[in-house]
Amino acid sequence: MKEFVVKAIDNGTVIDHIPSENVFNVIRILNLENFDNQILFGTNLESKKLGLKGIIKMRNKYFEKDEINKIAIFAPQATLIKIKEYQIIEKTTVTLPEKIEAIVKCFNPNCITNSENITTKFTVLDKVDVKLLCHYCEKITDKENFIISK
Amino acid sequence: MSLKNRSLVSINDFTKEEQLQVLELARFFEKNPVQDILNNKVVATLFFEPSTRTRLSFESAVSRLGGKIIGFTDATSSSLQKGESFRDTIKTVSNYSDLIVMRHPKEGSARFASEVSSVPIINAGDGANQHPTQTLLDLFTINQTQGKLDNQHIAFVGDLKYGRTVHSLVMALCNFNCTFHLVSPLELKLPSSVKFHINESKQKYFQYTRIEDVIKNVDILYMTRIQKERFSDPIDYEKIKNSYILKNDMLAGTKENLKILHPLPRVNEINEDVDNSAKAYYFQQAMNGVYVRQALMSLIFGVK
Numbered sequence: 001m002k003e004f005v006v007k008a009i010d011n012g013t014v015i016d017h018i019p020s021e022n023v024f025n026v027i028r029i030l031n032l033e034n035f036d037n038q039i040l041f042g043t044n045l046e047s048k049k050l051g052l053k054g055i056i057k058m059r060n061k062y063f064e065k066d067e068i069n070k071i072a073i074f075a076p077q078a079t080l081i082k083i084k085e086y087q088i089i090e091k092t093t094v095t096l097p098e099k100i101e102a103i104v105k106c107f108n109p110n111c112i113t114n115s116e117n118i119t120t121k122f123t124v125l126d127k128v129d130v131k132l133l134c135h136y137c138e139k140i141t142d143k144e145n146f147i148i149s150k
Numbered sequence: 151m152s153l154k155n156r157s158l159v160s161i162n163d164f165t166k167e168e169q170l171q172v173l174e175l176a177r178f179f180e181k182n183p184v185q186d187i188l189n190n191k192v193v194a195t196l197f198f199e200p201s202t203r204t205r206l207s208f209e210s211a212v213s214r215l216g217g218k219i220i221g222f223t224d225a226t227s228s229s230l231q232k233g234e235s236f237r238d239t240i241k242t243v244s245n246y247s248d249l250i251v252m253r254h255p256k257e258g259s260a261r262f263a264s265e266v267s268s269v270p271i272i273n274a275g276d277g278a279n280q281h282p283t284q285t286l287l288d289l290f291t292i293n294q295t296q297g298k299l300d301n302q303h304i305a306f307v308g309d310l311k312y313g314r315t316v317h318s319l320v321m322a323l324c325n326f327n328c329t330f331h332l333v334s335p336l337e338l339k340l341p342s343s344v345k346f347h348i349n350e351s352k353q354k355y356f357q358y359t360r361i362e363d364v365i366k367n368v369d370i371l372y373m374t375r376i377q378k379e380r381f382s383d384p385i386d387y388e389k390i391k392n393s394y395i396l397k398n399d400m401l402a403g404t405k406e407n408l409k410i411l412h413p414l415p416r417v418n419e420i421n422e423d424v425d426n427s428a429k430a431y432y433f434q435q436a437m438n439g440v441y442v443r444q445a446l447m448s449l450i451f452g453v454k
Contacts, residue, residue: 110277112258116236125346133343136258137279138160140343 006042012059014081020044022074023054072096096127107145111137154452157264157271161282161318166325173290175445187453188217194247195221198254204274208251211443244268278312285318287442291435295409305331305364308374311338315413324351331364332357335390373412398423
């Protein structure tokens, strides 16, 4: 019998195949620091797909598509698993949206969003290599420069 | 689509046809510079960063159209000094005026201003990002000197990294099947975001480090100043400040139709011995700024 490294949940959502180094970024993007139900997470778990992976399990939490797709910036290969009564009822993958708001900072230190209280907005130029065009300063932030804005 | 009540933040805010519409009206103002059509209109010129030429060019354009001007010439004389937010400054001034022309050292400031202002915004330069009215006057000048905008070979020389006039102009010329020859020190190459735009529009560009490798093949030589104020480390500036100095003898063997442009002010990147050459065109270029800004404001106010 397969041994679960991170305990199974009865109802809720599992996010699998998160790059280990980005588990905490995903937690922050989804604002899970303020989540009031059980959360289980693991990092540096063995994965055939990623080598090492992270996983997050949230009890009694289901996501709208727009809400969950935001994590694709940091976890483009993430798998989303809906659980009801310990059974998998749906398995989907995330897709990077066309626009990204209020998630990452603009890498340009001279961008107005880094000195005034302004919500960052980006157009996704490249969904594979993940390049974001800043709506304000028109510079491209790439994945090497992603910093969460909140 | 009408330009009435529209902001101009990035050159890409206007389509190719809309840009050409501004140039066409600028030709009218070139012949008829004094027109009393902005009576009772108040234009605010907010220069959070000093700029003599651009500000005077706008103020000259407003004055020739019979409008009134309010504003400030640097941030130290505004309420920002008292701690007022940029957002509040723009919202307040938009109550006092019918149009805001602004320059600000932060990139993206004009876009943000256009989102909080109740009147149109014209971006007169936001950090190293965009300077779209300079672009319109550059397009006007290229067309004036070459008789067309299509199929030009254009060399951009100097600070291509921080030179906002270069960024806006390259983007605009991507509509005209031009070939870009980019001459800069390795430290000041054109940013990837602008190259991305060139590639997207399927235009060609070539990169060089020496003017001599390209000067004989181009129709326009667009010189720029290496801007001391954009360097955080003065040592970096000192290393490259004299990388490109155009001298009159370098014009030997260049194309007959070559014209030398520069957004001004220059420091030493064009020797004064070039000024008397028929190929030097930067002072006429600056003059064209008034006609183009008259045209732009007339269209935004819907009076032409």
